Amino acid sequence: MGDGAAGFSLMDVDTLVRQNLPVVMVVGNNSAWGLEKHPMRLLHQYDVAADLQQGLRYDAVVAALGGAGEVVTDPGGIGPAIDRAMSAGVPYLVNILTDPEAAYPRSTTGL
Numbered sequence: 234m235g236d237g238a239a240g241f242s243l244m245d246v247d248t249l250v251r252q253n254l255p256v257v258m259v260v261g262n263n264s265a266w267g268l269e270k271h272p273m274r275l276l277h278q279y280d281v282a283a284d285l286q287q288g289l290r291y292d293a294v295v296a297a298l299g300g301a302g303e304v305v306t307d308p309g310g311i312g313p314a315i316d317r318a319m320s321a322g323v324p325y326l327v328n329i330l331t332d333p334e335a336a337y338p339r340s341t342t343g344l
């Protein structure tokens with residue numbers, strides 16, 4: 234999920250913990266609502282109300298709710314982090330920090 238989606242949904246980890254469901258969550262954390270930010274820039278040459286806190290510790294939120302997690306900043310660290318997540322036995326969030334300036338491609342606008 235994205236970091237924006239994490240903001241919408243992470244309190245549900247409380248349920249995962251109480252129901253003993255060791256779900257693995259992988260967050261692509263670009264400190265933005267990227268799907269809003271970059272099309273705004275494309276269409277209007279500016280963006281507004283699309284930035285989120287940089288480097289926010291969504292993994293620490295999951296830990297506070299009774300799960301666990303970690304931050305990843307290097308691509309080579311993603312695989313080992315997911316391995317740890319898969320064997321953690323508790324809900325686990327891998328918080329991958331990415332470049333806010335990197336716009337992902339989209340085909341729906343035809344642009």
Ligand SMILES: Cc1ncc(C[n+]2csc(CCOP(=O)(O)OP(=O)(O)O)c2C)c(N)n1
Nearest residue numbers: 234235236237238239263265266267268269
């Ligand atoms: C409940 C709800 N509100 C608003 C939207 C509109 N919306 C679609 S994508 C998006 C931003 C998502 O940001 P993030 O999860 O960080 O993903 P990113 O595009 O940055 O990878 C929003 C607000 C939505 N899909 N659902």
Ligand SMILES: [Mg+2]
Nearest residue numbers: 235236265267
């Ligand atoms: Mg995002």
